Structures are given as structure tokens and as C-alpha cells.
Amino acid sequence: MSESGWGRGPVIDISGGKPVFRMPGFPRPPGGAIRIALAGLAVLLLLVTGYYQIEPDQVGVVQRLGAYVRTTEPGPHFKIPFGIETVTKVPVQRQLKMEYGFRTTRGGVRSEFAAGTPELLGESVMLTGDLNVAVVEWIVQYRIRDPKNYLFHVRNPEVTFRHMTEAAMRQVVGDHSVDEVITIGRESIAQQSKVELQRLCDLYGIGIEIQQLVLQDVNPPDPVKPAFNEVNQAIQEKERAINEAWADYNKAVPRAKGEAEQAVRSAEGYALERVNNAEGDAKRFEALYEEYRKAPAVTRKRIYLETLAQVLPKLQRKVVLDEDARGVLPLLSLDGAKEVKP
Numbered sequence: 001m002s003e004s005g006w007g008r009g010p011v012i013d014i015s016g017g018k019p020v021f022r023m024p025g026f027p028r029p030p031g032g033a034i035r036i037a038l039a040g041l042a043v044l045l046l047l048v049t050g051y052y053q054i055e056p057d058q059v060g061v062v063q064r065l066g067a068y069v070r071t072t073e074p075g076p077h078f079k080i081p082f083g084i085e086t087v088t089k090v091p092v093q094r095q096l097k098m099e100y101g102f103r104t105t106r107g108g109v110r111s112e113f114a115a116g117t118p119e120l121l122g123e124s125v126m127l128t129g130d131l132n133v134a135v136v137e138w139i140v141q142y143r144i145r146d147p148k149n150y151l152f153h154v155r156n157p158e159v160t161f162r163h164m165t166e167a168a169m170r171q172v173v174g175d176h177s178v179d180e181v182i183t184i185g186r187e188s189i190a191q192q193s194k195v196e197l198q199r200l201c202d203l204y205g206i207g208i209e210i211q212q213l214v215l216q217d218v219n220p221p222d223p224v225k226p227a228f229n230e231v232n233q234a235i236q237e238k239e240r241a242i243n244e245a246w247a248d249y250n251k252a253v254p255r256a257k258g259e260a261e262q263a264v265r266s267a268e269g270y271a272l273e274r275v276n277n278a279e280g281d282a283k284r285f286e287a288l289y290e291e292y293r294k295a296p297a298v299t300r301k302r303i304y305l306e307t308l309a310q311v312l313p314k315l316q317r318k319v320v321l322d323e324d325a326r327g328v329l330p331l332l333s334l335d336g337a338k339e340v341k342p
Helices: 029-049 118-123 147-152 157-173 178-184 188-205 220-292 294-313
Strands: 011-013 020-022 051-054 059-064 067-072 076-078 085-090 098-100 103-107 110-113 124-128 132-144 209-220
Touching: 029 051, 051 188, 059 147, 085 147, 098 157, 110 118, 118 124, 118 132, 124 157, 124 188, 132 157, 132 178, 132 188, 157 188, 178 188, 178 209, 178 220, 220 294
Parallel strands: none
Antiparallel strands: 011 020, 051 076, 059 067, 059 085, 098 132, 103 110, 124 132, 132 209
8 A cells, every 4th residue: 555645644555565654755765875875974973983183292092991002193093983992182292381379361471470369379388497488489391201101190190290299399498498498599499399399200100201390489478578578688788798898809909919019029129139239349349459459550540530531521511720820811601601710
């Protein structure tokens, strides 16, 4: 029995030997089209649930029915579809960051930060080794080194890592005084905290490599901040006075040493000159004495003449007259010299 027509209810077709429900007005599709449609749907589901892409800074951790199977590198890959295998993408080449004591609300040229809330103060307020309180804000930059351990070895690795970082920082800060934490020991504290945090990561097998730990800001609590600022100012003035004193010392001491060395060398030169002159005079006197002993009259006359030759040029223009001379008139010098007197 077969009926057809629009606007009528479903009919039962028993012409083929088996009852078939059919809506009137719709022709029966051929069997090949149904098979092609089903095959296309299966292929589409296979592609959707089996294909996945790994970015260059990631690796894919494949699980089969929840158990770890393999780790895939960047690029296109296929897995068993229909949820049998699942993929978790882990950014192993990306530098990750965690902030403690503050949060960056908006990055850029002028970044904005949030701090001072009870939750953030719970992270940053710490007890120092001399039983003082300091507010420590820091940043940890890290990289996932082992994605398998990061996903499966520790439950909730980000929360665990945050607690481990706080524990390492509190341990190191507790071994230093408040002055070291706030002023002179910040670099040492950051380095020690990094080493301790890496030791904890290796101990727990969390699969994280610490790349950098930086103390962002370290301050005393707000109620005692003015007193700490005065102490820091006094320390800076003390250091400035010490540096100025050392500068004056470095200028005065080398100058005094140079002047002393110059005086010593001058005295030594003067002494050597006097000794050489005395020795020369002695040698000259001995030689003159030998000549005088050989010919006293000649030597005496030669000494007299040499002495006059040295003295007379220093007298300028002089006219020497005998005391016994008579009748000699004063002479007038016509070349501008003084008048000659007897």
C-alpha cells in the first residue's frame, strides 16, 4: 500500500515486503548518497578530533585514556580521534613570570600595578632575622624544562610553585637583618633565593628552570617608614662624609710624599754639588801649590796678573793715577762717562 501527497501524515509502505515509514511528498533517497554522506561525516569527525597543531614555542603532551604516551614537537600531528587520545600544549620555549606582593593590571610604557590588598600583603610581609618586619615584592621568571613532570609529577603545579617561591624567599629573608634586606643585601638575597628555589624545584621534580629572581621593591611597613627613611639618609650622609675624607686623603698624602721626595732629592743634589766643588778646589790648590813650589816668583806674579784680569773688568771705566803725580788736570770724558777725578 502506498500513498503520497503534501500536507498528509506519515504512511506505511509495505510494497517491499517490510513496513517502511515515509513522509508523503519526500522521495526516498538512494542508498549510495547516504553512504557517501556518512563517510564524509566520519572523515570530518576524524579530522576534527584527530588533527592538532603545535606552535613553535610549544610541545604537545599526548595522553591515551589519561595515561602519558608521548611528547610531540612543533608542527602538524595526528592522534587517535574521538577522545581516545588528548593533547595538552605546554609552552616550553616561553619565559613565564610570577609576581609576588603586587600584580600588573595594565602593561605598557607606564604600567599600572595593584598592591596593598590583604591577599598581596600576605605574600609580601615577612619577618627578618633580627625580628623586624619588611614588605618584600619580587618577580620570578622561569621556563618549563620538563613538560611531563610539570603536568603529572605535581598536582596543580602553578599553585605549588607559588608556595615554593614564597617559602624560599621567607627562608632567605629570615636569615638576614632588616638593614640588609632593605639596603645593602638585596642582590645577595635575590641570588640566594634563586638558588634555594631551584633546589626545591629539583627536589619536588616539578620540571621548572628558574631563570631570574629580582627584588622589585623592598620597604619597611608604612607605620615605621619615616624612621627608616631617616636612618637611610643618615647612612648616606655618613658614606658621603667618608668618601669626601678619603678623597682629601688621596690628594694630600701623595702631594706631601712628592714634596718630601723633592726636598730629599734637592738636598742630595746640593750636598753632591758642595762635595764636588770642594774636591775641585782642593785639587786646584794642590796643583797651584806644586807650581808655586817649583817657581815661587813666577807663580806669584801669574796669580797676581790673573787676579787683576778678573777684578779690573768689573770696575768699569776707571783712571788710576799715581799718588805722587803733580800738575795733572782732571779730564772730561767726552763719550758720556763720568768725570775723572784724581
